[in-house]
Amino acid sequence: MSEFQPKIVAFVCNWCTYAGADLTGTSRIKYSPNVRIVRFPCTGRIDYMLLTKAFASGADGIIVSGCHPNDCHYTSGNFYARRRWIVFKKLCDFMGIDTRRIVFSWVSAAEGSKWADIVNTTNEEIIKLGPYDSYHKLSTQDILE
Amino acid sequence: MARIGVFICHCGENISATVDCPKVSEVAAKFPGVAYSVDYKYMCSDPGQSLVVNAIKEHKLTGIVVSACSPRMHEPTFRRACAEAGLNPYLCEMANIREHCSWVHEKGDRTDQKAIDVVRMMVEKVKRNNALMSIKVPVTKTALVIGGGVAGIQAALDIANAGHKVVMVEREPSIGGHMSQLSETFPTLDCSQCILTPRMVEVAQNPNITLYTYAEVESVEGFVGNFNVKIRKKAKSIDETLCNGCGMCTTKCPQKKIPNEFELGMGNRPAIYVPFPQAVPNVPVIDRLNCTYYKNGKCKICEKFCQPKAIRFDQEDEIIEVAVGAISICTGFDVKKTDFFPEYGYGKHKDIIDGLQFERMASASGPTLGAIRRPSDGAEPKKIVFVACAGSRDPAKGIEYCSKICCMYTAKHAILYKHKVHDGTAYIFYMDIRAAGKNYDEFTRRAIEEDNAQYIRGRVSSIYERDGKLIVIGTDTLMNHETVEIEADMVVLATAGVANQGAEELAQKLHVSYDQHRFFSEAHPKLKPVETNTAGIYLAGACQSPKDIPESVAAASGVAGKISCLFSSSELTREPLIAFVDRIAAPDYSSCTGCFLCQPVCPYNAIEKEDIKDRAGNLIKSLAYINPGLCQGCGTCVAICKSKSIDIDGYTNQQMYSEVDALLNS
Numbered sequence A: 001m002s003e004f005q006p007k008i009v010a011f012v013c014n015w016c017t018y019a020g021a022d023l024t025g026t027s028r029i030k031y032s033p034n035v036r037i038v039r040f041p042c043t044g045r046i047d048y049m050l051l052t053k054a055f056a057s058g059a060d061g062i063i064v065s066g067c068h069p070n071d072c073h074y075t076s077g078n079f080y081a082r083r084r085w086i087v088f089k090k091l092c093d094f095m096g097i098d099t100r101r102i103v104f105s106w107v108s109a110a111e112g113s114k115w116a117d118i119v120n121t122t123n124e125e126i127i128k129l130g131p132y133d134s135y136h137k138l139s140t141q142d143i144l145e
Numbered sequence B: 001m002a003r004i005g006v007f008i009c010h011c012g013e014n015i016s017a018t019v020d021c022p023k024v025s026e027v028a029a030k031f032p033g034v035a036y037s038v039d040y041k042y043m044c045s046d047p048g049q050s051l052v053v054n055a056i057k058e059h060k061l062t063g064i065v066v067s068a069c070s071p072r073m074h075e076p077t078f079r080r081a082c083a084e085a086g087l088n089p090y091l092c093e094m095a096n097i098r099e100h101c102s103w104v105h106e107k108g109d110r111t112d113q114k115a116i117d118v119v120r121m122m123v124e125k126v127k128r129n130n131a132l133m134s135i136k137v138p139v140t141k142t143a144l145v146i147g148g149g150v151a152g153i154q155a156a157l158d159i160a161n162a163g164h165k166v167v168m169v170e171r172e173p174s175i176g177g178h179m180s181q182l183s184e185t186f187p188t189l190d191c192s193q194c195i196l197t198p199r200m201v202e203v204a205q206n207p208n209i210t211l212y213t214y215a216e217v218e219s220v221e222g223f224v225g226n227f228n229v230k231i232r233k234k235a236k237s238i239d240e241t242l243c244n245g246c247g248m249c250t251t252k253c254p255q256k257k258i259p260n261e262f263e264l265g266m267g268n269r270p271a272i273y274v275p276f277p278q279a280v281p282n283v284p285v286i287d288r289l290n291c292t293y294y295k296n297g298k299c300k301i302c303e304k305f306c307q308p309k310a311i312r313f314d315q316e317d318e319i320i321e322v323a324v325g326a327i328s329i330c331t332g333f334d335v336k337k338t339d340f341f342p343e344y345g346y347g348k349h350k351d352i353i354d355g356l357q358f359e360r361m362a363s364a365s366g367p368t369l370g371a372i373r374r375p376s377d378g379a380e381p382k383k384i385v386f387v388a389c390a391g392s393r394d395p396a397k398g399i400e401y402c403s404k405i406c407c408m409y410t411a412k413h414a415i416l417y418k419h420k421v422h423d424g425t426a427y428i429f430y431m432d433i434r435a436a437g438k439n440y441d442e443f444t445r446r447a448i449e450e451d452n453a454q455y456i457r458g459r460v461s462s463i464y465e466r467d468g469k470l471i472v473i474g475t476d477t478l479m480n481h482e483t484v485e486i487e488a489d490m491v492v493l494a495t496a497g498v499a500n501q502g503a504e505e506l507a508q509k510l511h512v513s514y515d516q517h518r519f520f521s522e523a524h525p526k527l528k529p530v531e532t533n534t535a536g537i538y539l540a541g542a543c544q545s546p547k548d549i550p551e552s553v554a555a556a557s558g559v560a561g562k563i564s565c566l567f568s569s570s571e572l573t574r575e576p577l578i579a580f581v582d583r584i585a586a587p588d589y590s591s592c593t594g595c596f597l598c599q600p601v602c603p604y605n606a607i608e609k610e611d612i613k614d615r616a617g618n619l620i621k622s623l624a625y626i627n628p629g630l631c632q633g634c635g636t637c638v639a640i641c642k643s644k645s646i647d648i649d650g651y652t653n654q655q656m657y658s659e660v661d662a663l664l665n666s
């Protein structure tokens, strides 16, 4: 097992993508086990500081996924998520965070196979990019030590 | 000190065949704060639940993680087990190692590691869960039924007969849906109108049902038990309380040549019309796009002849607000039209019609009074070709699914044809005959054996016109894939059943999910077939996927049962996973700075202003306050708050940060 296996964290909403990933399971569609799913009520709940937290604690890649535009269970949470992401991405670029490692997507409750595709393509992308050591070295733990 | 219990389920072999459950349990036992860890074959079974209950009591657990299927499946089960053991039900979390792990990954170390990680993350989360009390909300015992096809009719009558109020909204001028257009129905060949019309009349007469036709849902707000619905009642240009349904106006209207939608363009209607004679309500509407008065400002002939003086040219759309506790979506389906098929001439051959048009033709009240006639010249077709699966089961056309009803209605059409044209021959091109259902296979056999329907297994590649005939080119896959050429007088395409127009917009208004084909999605394909993912909103009939009448009616009665259950008590309990603004001691009162950035992002207008005043009544500070009755727990305000003054139970900042931390620092 010398091959690099990235750590990917997925921040997903309960109503669309979490349910979509459940459907991937019900349909027995296989995908990479490198992903860990964190469930939120809505993408609108996702505080982007959690993304930097995830990188700091060792993630090599991040997926943020919720309901398609207009399909949000709570009407508009995903629009706020998207708007804040646009701003946050600029900030990340400015700070030198590699935004290629953050994948933003929409997966509905009916898109089981799309979820598998997204995990697999992200996994391959991150393998190409390699471990995010430059960030991990900066992590708070190291500074504290 | 936290004392967490971890319960790893094998789910028979569903999990244990891929994930090494005893190992996961062993590793979990060593996590900080874990007081007890065990694996068991079926955690959701009775003995499994007793194991949980006893462990909570015996080991004085302060929280539990059940590592099993999706929380969408069994979270309520294990919360109940907690409550039974005297532990607050919200001190329970589930680690999804089935749908998100064993079912989607190969057996191996990385999969085991994932299961371990997921359990660790939930252990860290549950340590920070708060004991919560569920919220009680009142229930408005009125149901909204959207769509008045056979499904909507059944749902409305069943709910009304259970003693509850129903508001029905139908987009067309009359209820009845597609069933009112059908001639006779499989598998019994009973006349569609004869069985449907009495039910339609019942809807109109039931004192518990308020019917709005020519109306659509404008907006929906609120949540289960407490929806506020705005209905747009389009202007019919008629005072419905005065109109006595004499129909004088419709006979006098000079506009006579408007294609009749009910007859699918095979007949004409005036500008003021009732869609069909048995319409409910029997009140005409003026089609303003085609009415001479609205176009040119002159005419008003109908007004002159209307004895009760019911015509209202100045009538406007009306917005009606209703409060309802539950909603049933029964908006049905549609069929692809012949113009969808380039290989069959894009709908330009008059004698190629779709199945619904054949229904009208075969119907005694239809444009030909039940005679089968070529639309082009009115001749009786002696050779007729039916094409099953036209568009369905065809990925190239974007419709992979089986439309389900076409095999049966095509057999029906062949039988009806033979009953009307004794010396004619019916050919049916088909892929498979799918006739699963009570008395269904017997019915298709009847078409073949008694009515001599010529079934040819193969698809039709093209149809073109030659000397007034339609040349149908297909293959016979049971005869060495030989090319078959039939010189037909008429062709009927059993076109694919598709989602109804406007389904997507409606789903978005209601915040329910729909699939890639725009059919509404059920909450669970097997166990919650009539529920949507949004509590209090249900679905029945062909709006979910193509369905025949018995299935649509069964689903509608299922919905009525669900809604009656919901209405059986005057209060219902709601999950207390909602947001709150922190409150601290004076002089700060809260870390909230009163910027109110959160206010506009809340989709439910749940964020209010609370003024903190001193004894003299002077304002000290304005703070955000979240109304727990309105908050639905999306958490958007939590992420937007720059002073981190808002948090949300179930997904607090502490919980989420700990989860992320635990995930990766293994």
Ligand SMILES: Cc1cc2nc3c(=O)[nH]c(=O)nc-3n(C[C@H](O)[C@H](O)[C@H](O)COP(=O)(O)OP(=O)(O)OC[C@H]3O[C@@H](n4cnc5c(N)ncnc54)[C@H](O)[C@@H]3O)c2cc1C
Pocket (backbone or CB within 6 Å): B146, B147, B148, B149, B150, B151, B152, B169, B170, B171, B172, B174, B175, B176, B177, B178, B179, B182, B184, B185, B186, B187, B215, B216, B217, B330, B331, B332, B333, B334, B335, B355, B356, B359, B405, B409, B412, B500, B501, B502, B506, B540, B541, B542, B543, B547, B548, B549, B550, B552
């Ligand atoms: C050619 C053909 C032949 C058939 N023959 C048979 C048969 O012999 N036996 C059998 O069992 N089944 C048959 N079927 C199937 C049958 O038509 C359906 O099962 C049945 O109509 C489904 O009922 P429904 O109420 O779900 O939908 P629909 O009949 O489509 O009714 C939906 C209603 O909702 C209304 N609506 C739609 N959108 C909105 C909106 N946004 N707001 C308000 N109202 C709205 C529509 O106007 C309509 O009145 C046949 C179907 C076809 C196409």
Ligand code: SF4
Pocket (backbone or CB within 6 Å): B252, B253, B254, B255, B270, B271, B272, B286, B287, B290, B291, B292, B293, B294, B299, B300, B301, B302, B303
């Ligand atoms: S006013 Fe319009 S609806 Fe009335 S008779 Fe004239 S054309 Fe027909």
Ligand code: SF4
Pocket (backbone or CB within 6 Å): B578, B579, B601, B602, B603, B604, B605, B606, B607, B626, B630, B631, B632, B633, B634, B635, B636, B637, B638, B648
């Ligand atoms: S969590 Fe916040 S934004 Fe969402 S409904 Fe509740 S108060 Fe409104």
